[in-house]
Amino acid sequence: MLKRILLPTILLILAYGFWVSPDFKEIAAGVSIFLFGMLFLEAGFKAFSGGILEKVLQKTTDKTWKSLCFGIVSTTIMQSSSLVSVITISFISAGLITLVAGIGIIFGANIGTTTGAWLVAAFGLKVKISAYAMPMLVFGIVLSFQKSRYLKGIGSVLAGLGFLFLGIHYMKEGFEAFKDSFDLAALAVGGYPGLFLFAGIGAAATVVMQSSHATLVLILTALAVGQITYENALALAIGANVGTTITAIIGSLSANVQGKRLAGAHLIFNVVTGVIAILFIGQFVWAVDSFSEAVGIAADNYTMKLAVFHTFFNITGVLVMVPLIHRLGDYLHKYFPDQSTDVVEPMYLNESAIEFPETVLSSVRKETWNLFDSGFELIAHGMNLHRKQVLGSDDLAKTIDEDREIHEFDMDDLYASKVKVLYSSIIEFISLSQSHIPSVFSEELYRLRNAASEIVESVKHTKHLRKNMSVYMLSDNEDMRKEYNRIRLKLAIIFREIYRYREEDLENPMAALDLDELKAEASAAKEKLDAEISSLLQSGAITPLMATSLLNDFNYSDEIARNLLDCAQALFASHADLVAEAAQEVILDEEEIESLAKTS
Numbered sequence: 001m002l003k004r005i006l007l008p009t010i011l012l013i014l015a016y017g018f019w020v021s022p023d024f025k026e027i028a029a030g031v032s033i034f035l036f037g038m039l040f041l042e043a044g045f046k047a048f049s050g051g052i053l054e055k056v057l058q059k060t061t062d063k064t065w066k067s068l069c070f071g072i073v074s075t076t077i078m079q080s081s082s083l084v085s086v087i088t089i090s091f092i093s094a095g096l097i098t099l100v101a102g103i104g105i106i107f108g109a110n111i112g113t114t115t116g117a118w119l120v121a122a123f124g125l126k127v128k129i130s131a132y133a134m135p136m137l138v139f140g141i142v143l144s145f146q147k148s149r150y151l152k153g154i155g156s157v158l159a160g161l162g163f164l165f166l167g168i169h170y171m172k173e174g175f176e177a178f179k180d181s182f183d184l185a186a187l188a189v190g191g192y193p194g195l196f197l198f199a200g201i202g203a204a205a206t207v208v209m210q211s212s213h214a215t216l217v218l219i220l221t222a223l224a225v226g227q228i229t230y231e232n233a234l235a236l237a238i239g240a241n242v243g244t245t246i247t248a249i250i251g252s253l254s255a256n257v258q259g260k261r262l263a264g265a266h267l268i269f270n271v272v273t274g275v276i277a278i279l280f281i282g283q284f285v286w287a288v289d290s291f292s293e294a295v296g297i298a299a300d301n302y303t304m305k306l307a308v309f310h311t312f313f314n315i316t317g318v319l320v321m322v323p324l325i326h327r328l329g330d331y332l333h334k335y336f337p338d339q340s341t342d343v344v345e346p347m348y349l350n351e352s353a354i355e356f357p358e359t360v361l362s363s364v365r366k367e368t369w370n371l372f373d374s375g376f377e378l379i380a381h382g383m384n385l386h387r388k389q390v391l392g393s394d395d396l397a398k399t400i401d402e403d404r405e406i407h408e409f410d411m412d413d414l415y416a417s418k419v420k421v422l423y424s425s426i427i428e429f430i431s432l433s434q435s436h437i438p439s440v441f442s443e444e445l446y447r448l449r450n451a452a453s454e455i456v457e458s459v460k461h462t463k464h465l466r467k468n469m470s471v472y473m474l475s476d477n478e479d480m481r482k483e484y485n486r487i488r489l490k491l492a493i494i495f496r497e498i499y500r501y502r503e504e505d506l507e508n509p510m511a512a513l514d515l516d517e518l519k520a521e522a523s524a525a526k527e528k529l530d531a532e533i534s535s536l537l538q539s540g541a542i543t544p545l546m547a548t549s550l551l552n553d554f555n556y557s558d559e560i561a562r563n564l565l566d567c568a569q570a571l572f573a574s575h576a577d578l579v580a581e582a583a584q585e586v587i588l589d590e591e592e593i594e595s596l597a598k599t600s
Contacts, residue, residue, distance in 0.1 A: 084109045144159060368426060491564075533547050
């Protein structure tokens with residue numbers, strides 16, 4: 001409803017402005033060109049995010065000070081706290097970084113974004129930057145049409161900078177012309193009412209333009225030609241800082257609970273920082289004047305003073321909030337609790353990750369492990385075992401022999417709510433990602449999709465296996481109980497080994513090789529079973545009907561074992577480096593496994 005009203009209102013205001021003043025057209029065109037440049041700049045940096053940015057981020061967020069530095073440096077380079085926020089939300093949603101690390105990056109990004117104000121105030125308003133814009137646009141557009149992904153990225157960055165410079169030029173020209181016909185400074189409001197009024201205007205402008213950087217440039221250009229007062233410009237800058245949180249909030253709408261927590265941290269930080277800046281505005285102005293005098297900034301150079309002020313209150317906000325970063329994380333965990341275990345939803349898949357290839361792979365792999373956990377729960381219960389028994393028993397064989405409890409539950413219902421929904425989400429996410437990521441990642445995604453389908457097949461086989469297992473577990477026939485307990489033990493050992501390797505290292509290509517031994521053991525056990533069934537039939541220990549049930553169910557268990565091991569191998573070896581590729585090449589095929597089984 002709000003969107004339906006907001007867009008027509010903005011369009012009507014713009015149309016009225018164009019009708020009233022030709023100079024307003026120049027200002028509006030400047031803002032539009034500037035925002036267009038921001039889009040080009042973000043697109044350019046995204047071309048280099050298919051590995052480099054993600055790997056740097058993972059290695060530089062293990063400590064709070066590193067997270068802060070990453071946020072400062074990345075935002076300074078990219079001149080877009082919005083892009084850094086979206087990347088951070090996608091990484092935290094994919095489980096690649098912690099919430100505290102993500103909060104640290106957002107804090108740093110707020111300091112990094114102040115460098116844009118310094119650049120514009122120091123150079124953009126004093127040098128005729130439109131002269132540099134044209135060559136950048138020419139070279140940028142030419143490179144943008146090249147086939148190479150990185151040349152396109154460089155072209156987009158150059159074109160983006162060209163449009164930014166051109167936008168600043170038109171805004172400055174527009175405000176200078178606008179001053180002759182209408183003086184906005186005459187509408188200045190003093191005291192705290194003016195602070196709150198213009199802070200609100202700054203926040204609203206940033207919400208509309210989706211860029212605090214664009215709002216700050218607009219404020220600086222208006223201040224440079226005297227269209228607004230210095231005091232009101234300070235309030236507008238505070239409001240722009242608060243308004244920029246809308247980008248993170250929009251980015252978190254499609255994210256999981258971790259992404260929403262990070263957006264909440266962004267909002268809390270900027271609101272607290274804004275309140276501090278307004279309450280202590282007098283002290284900040286004094287600090288800015290003292291600093292300006294010390295470094296030689298002229299008393300009437302209000303654009304530079306605004307840049308200093310913008311930096312000071314953001315640094316103050318970081319200094320106030322960093323000691324509380326862990327408490328903030330705890331509060332956000334309580335306010336945005338984890339989803340109920342009864343309602344299974346994707347934990348790591350969100351649309352903001354689609355544009356970053358390595359994040360897509362990591363998200364899908366983690367979500368497939370999540371599916372594996374849900375599948376394990378159903379398979380264990382289908383075999384009338386508890387997860388704790390499978391993973392925690394000191395003597396697994398004894399535990400299974402002594403356990404004769406039948407677990408009553410609706411397997412179809414749990415399959416629909418805990419397995420099918422996750423599997424469908426994984427398939428949908430992979431389909432959406434295919435058109436956004438380079439072909440080099442397609443093979444990895446195909447392998448992960450197959451891994452997910454193997455979990456689903458394992459659960460379906462367990463449904464068939466469970467019928468006879470629940471009967472013969474309680475049977476008076478000791479031989480049948482023994483054979484079905486052997487099936488339970490085989491699958492329990494496979495789960496235990498997979499989780500043991502998983503705890504050691506989520507990306508363990510050597511585990512993919514070691515699991516081949518379990519495949520060989522499973523194949524050897526099948527041949528032994530044939531001989532045992534023949535012996536039991538000849539001795540009259542079991543009936544032909546029992547033998548048929550046992551053979552069918554052993555085939556189901558064999559398929560479950562093979563699917564689980566294939567799935568685990570794909571997950572352990574699911575990364576794009578050469579070690580994983582080598583591991584995949586030496587994983588035994590069907591004939592080699594059968595050959596190994598015969599010799600074992």
